Amino acid sequence: MITSWRIGAATVTALSEYYGPVHVPDRLFPDLDRAVLREHRDLLEGRFWYEAIDRLVISVTLWIVTLAGRTILIDTGIGNGKTRRTPRANMMNTVVPDWLAAAGAAPDQVTDVVMTHLHADHVGWNTVRDGDHWVPTFPGATYHVPRADFEHWAEIDRRGEAVDGGSFRDSVLPVLEAGLVRWTQAGDRVADTLDAVSARGHTPGQLAMWLRSEGRAAVFCGDILHHPVHVLRPEWNSVVDVEPDHAAATRQAFLAEVADRDVLVAPCHFAPPHAAFVRREADGYVFDPIGNGTALPAHARPAQGASARKDLSASEKAI
Template sequence: MSTQPATGPTATPSWTVGDVTVHRIDETLLPPATGAWLLPGATPDLVVAHDWLHPHFADDEGTLHIASHSFAFAIGSLRILVDTGIGNGKERANPAWHHLDTDYLQRLAAGFPPDSVDLVILTHLHADHVGWNTREVNGDWVPTFPNARYLTSRTEREFWAGYDMDEARRQMFHDSVFPLEQAGLLDLVDLPPDGALIAPGLRLLPTPGHTPGHLAVELTSQGETALITGDSIHHPVQLAHPAIGADVDIDPEQSEASRRELLDSLADTDTLVLGTHFAPPTAGRVITHQDAYRLQPIAAR
């Protein structure tokens, strides 16, 4: 695998996997308090003890660095986006996400104009992964990618259909999920244990626990492989401590089991791991380290 250079103030970091180039579309770095809220088990003392987390993934005081971004790439004639971040102008309970205003869409459009996107894969239906599904036009929330099919797991959608949502989650579905369904753009896929091949070189892998239908995305080309984590792994500290879960995991035990199984399959392979919330350099390989794992970063250019 190699990296591809990016230039200019809005340059898009990228990595190559065979003949496919995967671009990171940056939205925002999340506030320092995010880590302590999201991963309460990752205490400052625990984080500081792992030198390899510094300086990219945590600061010297043990504060985690966490980011929001998407990944975009083309396989054959398909132009694909994985997760759509927080979105602009949305009413959110989390102050860091409320009425966000970023240049995400301009960054994406530099290489992937919205009308050109064919497929949007949603690893799960949480507010920071579905926000740019839609954008506001004349007071209405309309699909940002009108020519795309939006795809998530059937288990995921059916779980939320039967869930007693609070007002904040209902609002998220109202502005970022229901408009897709009303437009007939949301497709649901059944994921067997070994995953589902949805296009040549593109497989969706079930990684339940964070949400019941959570999925990861595996990309293969010319004998090389990459995996986009979604929220099965929020932060590299979870490689060193797979038992650390997110405060918002629906099923913490299942989440840990999925994470351990995924890390076991990735360890000491050439698979490029792309973390959906990993701060730059974002990507790397999982290597065994002491009695667990660590991330060997691979910088984008």
């Protein structure tokens, strides 16, 4: 699935590597209370939660920003042919490269690869296999790597523990060894386009990336929000939040910042349409998925409906 929006002068595109009802709710959120899911059934059921099989729907989404001659890929999914512990991520074989090309982000078009953090499902397409080696997928790009996250996972790697089944070695180190890395930290202007803000908690060095153009804003928030349930209950950490106290505090602060402010919130794991606006309701927050026709401010409409359709048909041809 490829969906585009216009944010000021920028085009923002979501490309889903896959999505489906894969997560048992209280395994992803140990504190989960299913009564909350039922309470929000109209919003969740059939899209973000399949009640009949009791699974939360998760997408692995890659984001593309094009602005002022830059083509920026934000987080790079799982990748093909990678050995992973999670069966659904192990040895994937998708046509994501064709979809990236259809979305205008072929290897020779991407100028920058930006990572919010270095979990395996955010770095996979950094590299592709070349014989016995993993080589950069985008050899002409600068790879912007959050330094604090790199140091965290490098320390684990030094202890001899494989990170996420080997993602640090097969998807992060090769781009460093190729000399393509530029370190990022909170406060940086990334790729002349994005403002990096600390989003510590899900991982120690996670960064959120803000795009601002012509008075409009979008924020690529990595896994601050792992599923729409996180908007409804920000105090429920996910089982993969490395620093639970920081994760919950970051999530609360993030929601307070984006709520009712017309900011396109672009997480990496929301089911289609992948992005949302957050608004306050009662003591908490709810979200309006962008693309369902119920909350679609003019500036957030698909950049060009015709072009989105053209992208899809191009990808079908490539397949």
